[in-house]
Amino acid sequence: MAQLFPKSANVLAPASIVALLLAGGGVVGGLLAVDYAGFNQRRGETIEQPVPFSHEHHVSGLGIDCRYCHTAVEKSATAGIPPTATCYNCHKLIWNEAPMLEPVRSSFRTGQPLRWTKVHDLPDFVYFNHSIHVAKGVGCATCHGAVQKMRLMRSAQPLQMRWCLDCHRNPEKYLRPKEEVFNMDWQPPSNQEELGRELVAKYKVRPRKFLESCGTCHR
Amino acid sequence: MSSLSRAPRGAAAAVAVALLAIGAASGCRQGMYNQPKKKPLSESHFFHDGLSARVPPADTVARGWLRADAAYARGIGPDGKFVSTLPQEVVFSRELLLRGRQRFDVFCSPCHGREGNGLGMIVQRGFKQPPSYHIERLQHQPIGYFFDVMTNGFGQMSSYASQVPVEDRWAIAAYIRALQLSQHAVVADLPQRDRDALAAATAATVASPAAAAQTEPSR
Numbered sequence: 001m002a003q004l005f006p007k008s009a010n011v012l013a014p015a016s017i018v019a020l021l022l023a024g025g026g027v028v029g030g031l032l033a034v035d036y037a038g039f040n041q042r043r044g045e046t047i048e049q050p051v052p053f054s055h056e057h058h059v060s061g062l063g064i065d066c067r068y069c070h071t072a073v074e075k076s077a078t079a080g081i082p083p084t085a086t087c088y089n090c091h092k093l094i095w096n097e098a099p100m101l102e103p104v105r106s107s108f109r110t111g112q113p114l115r116w117t118k119v120h121d122l123p124d125f126v127y128f129n130h131s132i133h134v135a136k137g138v139g140c141a142t143c144h145g146a147v148q149k150m151r152l153m154r155s156a157q158p159l160q161m162r163w164c165l166d167c168h169r170n171p172e173k174y175l176r177p178k179e180e181v182f183n184m185d186w187q188p189p190s191n192q193e194e195l196g197r198e199l200v201a202k203y204k205v206r207p208r209k210f211l212e213s214c215g216t217c218h219r
Numbered sequence: 220m221s222s223l224s225r226a227p228r229g230a231a232a233a234v235a236v237a238l239l240a241i242g243a244a245s246g247c248r249q250g251m252y253n254q255p256k257k258k259p260l261s262e263s264h265f266f267h268d269g270l271s272a273r274v275p276p277a278d279t280v281a282r283g284w285l286r287a288d289a290a291y292a293r294g295i296g297p298d299g300k301f302v303s304t305l306p307q308e309v310v311f312s313r314e315l316l317l318r319g320r321q322r323f324d325v326f327c328s329p330c331h332g333r334e335g336n337g338l339g340m341i342v343q344r345g346f347k348q349p350p351s352y353h354i355e356r357l358q359h360q361p362i363g364y365f366f367d368v369m370t371n372g373f374g375q376m377s378s379y380a381s382q383v384p385v386e387d388r389w390a391i392a393a394y395i396r397a398l399q400l401s402q403h404a405v406v407a408d409l410p411q412r413d414r415d416a417l418a419a420a421t422a423a424t425v426a427s428p429a430a431a432a433q434t435e436p437s438r
Contacts, residue, residue: 062340065325071382078259089377090329093346113270115262124254 043159046152047117050103059148059184066140066147066182077129081116084108119153120144126161127219136203137175138167141184148184161217168211172196178203292385293370294363294392301363309389319394322387326379335398347375352395353402365392 058064067073069082084107095101107114122128133143140147145156157163167174175196180186189195199205210216257263263271275281286292290306305311330339335352342348350357369388372378383391406414 062329062344064329067325068329068382076259081260083381085377085381090341090346092377093375094341094344112268115269123252124256124258125251 043155043157046154047119049116049152050114051101052152055147055150055153057151073130074134075131077127077131079130084114120155120159122159126217128217134181135178136171136205137178137181137199138171139176139181139183139186141186142167142174142176146184164217165212168216169208171205171211172200175199175203175205286385290363291389294366296363301361301367303361303363305362305389305393309386309393311393315390316394316397318387319390319392319397322383323391323394323398326383327391330376334402335395349376352399358399358403362392362396365395 058069059066069086070079071082072078072080084104087101087104088108091101091104096105103114106112143157147153172193173196176186176188177199205211257271259272261271262269266273288306288308289295289297290302291308294301294306296302309315324333327335328339329341330346331337331349331352332339332342337349337351352358366388368376369379369383369391371380379388400408406417409417
């Protein structure tokens with residue numbers, strides 16, 4: 001019977017398997033690298049919004065506290081985006097003819113809400129809660145960066161699981177006194193780790209075992 | 220030989236599945252990422268106003284939200300006039316005043332200024348100037364009046380009922396009283412410790428007025 005495969009097939013067959021595995025590994029590795037580096041995250045990008053709202057202007061320019069607009073941040077899971085009525089508190093008299101603010105005025109007239117697009121968007125299978133972080137001394141700036149310098153909102157952190165865990169494993173690297181949570185100019189002192197450990201004890205931060213268990217964030 | 224060749228085929232299949240899985244996990248956001256559930260403030264395509272969060276129907280009260288107590292919920296006493304003392308639900312304490320100060324600084328100081336003189340940042344940028352809290356007329360208003368202004372608004376000032384919950388409105392009202400007192404206090408009102416400090420500071424000023432003028436008044 002004539003041989004179907006030449007002799008070289010003895011070498012080629014295993015070699016092709018190795019090649020396939022290597023190529024597969026390369027692709028897998030590549031994708032993992034993309035994910036790890038966070039290139040598939042929208043970090044740093046700004047998004048077109050109905051009104052070009054500037055945190056820089058309202059927070060550092062006018063000195064308005066985060067809680068004036070994000071009223072729920074200390075009490076609930078979500079920080080909340082202010083309703084049109086909140087803008088109208090001031091903009092009924094200020095810049096009340098500016099075309100830029102027409103969407104705010106028409107929203108107030110008609111009762112149709114402004115449609116803001118989410119900048120930070122965790123997958124729906126992740127549970128996040130603002131109030132606990134605020135109560136235990138994690139500052140807005142630790143997770144959202146220098147909001148007071150953003151003309152348009154962008155995400156400062158990758159919001160990856162790795163990033164959450166980095167802090168959940170070593171909260172003392174990031175905690176600050178509770179009174180400074182809303183202070184956007186707070187800088188960590190040189191003895192941050194020492195201060196952090198004190199705060200971990202003072203605020204009774206739950207142990208690492210709880211903070212890194214899957215059920216804390218996936219429930 | 221046959222058993223050997225099956226194993227690599229299995230491995231290739233596993234690699235292919237892993238590739239697909241990782242591709243799906245790192246790149247595209249689908250399925251579990253955006254689940255068909257509503258989170259606070261998500262959009263609805265069902266209701267005409269686009270809101271998934273619904274407003275309770277008119278003339279209904281959610282459990283625990285019945286505000287039948289006019290003194291606490293509206294600042295109006297049994298005689299139909301504004302109450303001149305805190306309602307019994309609110310306990311007067313140092314904590315109440317500190318809470319009031321914090322909330323006042325967040326919600327009122329942008330217009331009324333930290334001292335309540337009516338010269339906040341938003342007023343400097345062109346908002347109508349509110350009267351100072353330290354004018355005769357407002358000094359003689361009962362505490363319930365301040366609660367009412369926050370709850371229902373006044374002239375060009377909007378209602379703050381949706382941003383500031385009832386208990387915080389009482390804390391702010393109490394703090395406004397403290398602010399008013401602070402601007403009209405006489406030395407005899409001070410505790411002995413502060414009177415001593417004041418006497419020492421005055422003596423220093425008399426001794427060297429130039430030096431004293433340069434030092435910031437201590438808090």
